[in-house]
Amino acid sequence: MKTYAEYLTMVEGALSAQLASLGEIPQQLFEAMDYSLSAGGKRLRPVLLLAACDTLGGSLEEALPFACALEMIHTYSLIHDDLPAMDNDDLRRGRPTNHKVYGEGMAILAGDGLLSAAMELMLRAAVRLGDLRGVRAAEAIARRAGVCGMVAGQVMDVTGEGSEPTAEKVDYIHRHKTADLLTAPIEAGFILAGADTVTVAAGCEFGLQLGLAFQMVDDLLDVEGDAATLGKTPGKDAAEGKLTWVAVKGIAQTRLDAAAAVEQAVRALDDVSGETNFLKTLAQTTLNRVQ
Amino acid sequence: MKTYAEYLTMVEGALSAQLASLGEIPQQLFEAMDYSLSAGGKRLRPVLLLAACDTLGGSLEEALPFACALEMIHTYSLIHDDLPAMDNDDLRRGRPTNHKVYGEGMAILAGDGLLSAAMELMLRAAVRLGDLRGVRAAEAIARRAGVCGMVAGQVMDVTGEGSEPTAEKVDYIHRHKTADLLTAPIEAGFILAGADTVTVAAGCEFGLQLGLAFQMVDDLLDVEGDAATLGKTPGKDAAEGKLTWVAVKGIAQTRLDAAAAVEQAVRALDDVSGETNFLKTLAQTTLNRVQ
Numbered sequence: 337m338k339t340y341a342e343y344l345t346m347v348e349g350a351l352s353a354q355l356a357s358l359g360e361i362p363q364q365l366f367e368a369m370d371y372s373l374s375a376g377g378k379r380l381r382p383v384l385l386l387a388a389c390d391t392l393g394g395s396l397e398e399a400l401p402f403a404c405a406l407e408m409i410h411t412y413s414l415i416h417d418d419l420p421a422m423d424n425d426d427l428r429r430g431r432p433t434n435h436k437v438y439g440e441g442m443a444i445l446a447g448d449g450l451l452s453a454a455m456e457l458m459l460r461a462a463v464r465l466g467d468l469r470g471v472r473a474a475e476a477i478a479r480r481a482g483v484c485g486m487v488a489g490q491v492m493d494v495t496g497e498g499s500e501p502t503a504e505k506v507d508y509i510h511r512h513k514t515a516d517l518l519t520a521p522i523e524a525g526f527i528l529a530g531a532d533t534v535t536v537a538a539g540c541e542f543g544l545q546l547g548l549a550f551q552m553v554d555d556l557l558d559v560e561g562d563a564a565t566l567g568k569t570p571g572k573d574a575a576e577g578k579l580t581w582v583a584v585k586g587i588a589q590t591r592l593d594a595a596a597a598v599e600q601a602v603r604a605l606d607d608v609s610g611e612t613n614f615l616k617t618l619a620q621t622t623l624n625r626v627q
Numbered sequence: 628m629k630t631y632a633e634y635l636t637m638v639e640g641a642l643s644a645q646l647a648s649l650g651e652i653p654q655q656l657f658e659a660m661d662y663s664l665s666a667g668g669k670r671l672r673p674v675l676l677l678a679a680c681d682t683l684g685g686s687l688e689e690a691l692p693f694a695c696a697l698e699m700i701h702t703y704s705l706i707h708d709d710l711p712a713m714d715n716d717d718l719r720r721g722r723p724t725n726h727k728v729y730g731e732g733m734a735i736l737a738g739d740g741l742l743s744a745a746m747e748l749m750l751r752a753a754v755r756l757g758d759l760r761g762v763r764a765a766e767a768i769a770r771r772a773g774v775c776g777m778v779a780g781q782v783m784d785v786t787g788e789g790s791e792p793t794a795e796k797v798d799y800i801h802r803h804k805t806a807d808l809l810t811a812p813i814e815a816g817f818i819l820a821g822a823d824t825v826t827v828a829a830g831c832e833f834g835l836q837l838g839l840a841f842q843m844v845d846d847l848l849d850v851e852g853d854a855a856t857l858g859k860t861p862g863k864d865a866a867e868g869k870l871t872w873v874a875v876k877g878i879a880q881t882r883l884d885a886a887a888a889v890e891q892a893v894r895a896l897d898d899v900s901g902e903t904n905f906l907k908t909l910a911q912t913t914l915n916r917v918q
Contacts, residue, residue, distance in 0.1 A: 359775035365782045369774070416739060421731035440712035444735065445782055448707060451739065452773035455746045459766035468754065471762050475750035482743035483660070484650035491656045491736055 515547025806838025
């Protein structure tokens with residue numbers, strides 16, 4: 337196993353190159369896509385994919401295109417989410433959002449391009465692998481990013497704004513908008529490493545609980561954090577009538593629920609034979625941001 | 628081989644069902660996607676895919692999810708293309724465009740959803756097929772719809788508006804914005820039928836020439852057609868400074884070039900052993916619209 341920083345370095349070193357490997361992309365399009373793709377951040381999803389694959393002794397080289405594809409999907413969702421017709425954000429990670437730099441039309445196309453590029457990269461990698469692991473890993477990522485996954489969560493988030501927050505609605509949004517894209521790397525990473533069905537299911541449970549904890553912590557930070565730590569304006573969720581766990585359960589209960597979710601995530605890996613300490617520790621670290 | 632109407636019936640009967648087969652899609656999202664997906668039209672791309680597969684004796688049942696996926700990709704591109712930040716169209720096939728009915732935010736998500744659904748459908752079908760044909764067919768479609776294909780053509784179309792029309796620019800846009808998505812069904816259909824590399828290449832040449840002819844005819848119709856036949860306002864391309872073949876070559880030469888492209892398309896299939904008459908006739912019919 338490697339350190340988080342080492343996986344991160346692998347991802348950072350590969351993202352633009354993987355995109356460019358697809359062929360002759362028109363320069364304006366490449367620039368717009370690469371602007372957001374190279375904006376940094378924790379790269380949590382691709383790091384999780386590499387670490388998950390590594391946990392079970394899989395090949396990091398084989399996993400790398402899938403890790404980069406997942407970050408491209410995450411990035412496309414941010415570009416489209418920031419558009420005036422959606423969240424209308426001017427800043428992302430301290431820089432002007434994609435449409436502020438390239439215009440709305442190009443931002444829509446850059447998002448479409450990143451999603452397309454992600455799928456193309458995974459399919460090319462799957463053809464190269466030559467067995468069904470690549471197709472199954474790509475299918476898991478497409479499913480969790482798709483109309484019953486991330487896009488579904490996004491729709492409920494957008495249409496739910498300002499409506500009465502209920503535990504059921506918030507849970508749906510958190511499962512799909514956030515947890516699905518944190519489960520995808522574990523599911524795909526385990527599949528690429530050749531895991532059996534039971535192990536993949538354990539990985540998915542880990543990803544779900546990690547994702548729920550992650551979003552609860554995010555909701556807490558929006559209430560308790562300051563702009564400097566957050567890199568964005570705190571209190572924005574409440575101001576916009578967003579459906580959050582804190583709005584339904586209050587701060588104290590959200591802290592307890594987040595801790596319980598992390599515990600469930602860790603327990604889910606108890607019967608997985610592999611170097612699970614990295615993933616377990618990473619889940620526990622999620623809570624440090626608010627405790 | 629079947630008739631065009633029979634392939635069309637297969638597609639029309641499967642589109643919404645294939646989308647619904649993906650699982651529990653939020654109702655508002657499903658409605659917005661299905662509104663545009665069920666809007667009718669010639670269904671040229673999915674019909675071509677079924678016919679291409681049938682030409683070489685492949686299984687129509689195996690090809691159907693790929694045909695539907697391709698129509699979903701075509702539909703997502705129309706929804707995003709119609710947005711105010713892009714072509715800003717209020718009508719499509721005589722009905723209000725997606726964002727006019729569901730709002731811009733939902734239209735963006737419906738487009739994202741259709742592209743995601745297309746990829747998910749193909750990947751599920753590829754897992755079921757269990758050999759590499761499905762992955763290779765999906766890869767061909769993703770590549771031709773992607774950042775070196777349709778999205779690239781769309782970018783050059785949007786950024787080229789109002790600039791000096793040159794044969795090089797127009798050829799690039801036609802190859803990628805139009806021909807790539809008409810080549811994809813032939814390439815994927817042939818791959819699914821188990822064709823060898825030489826046959827797939829012949830199919831791609833057919834698709835390219837058909838696509839170029841198709842777009843030249845479209846450019847001619849925009850100059851010569853009337854609103855009733857077109858279902859849209861004629862003269863729009865010129866008014867918006869669109870880069871068209873007619874703008875570069877004039878009407879007479881465009882007619883000649885379209886006829887030559889159809890001839891090349893037909894010739895490309897001469898060495899393909901299979902029931903190629905359907906595809907050849909379909910290519911020739913392209914010209915009937917303007918002759």
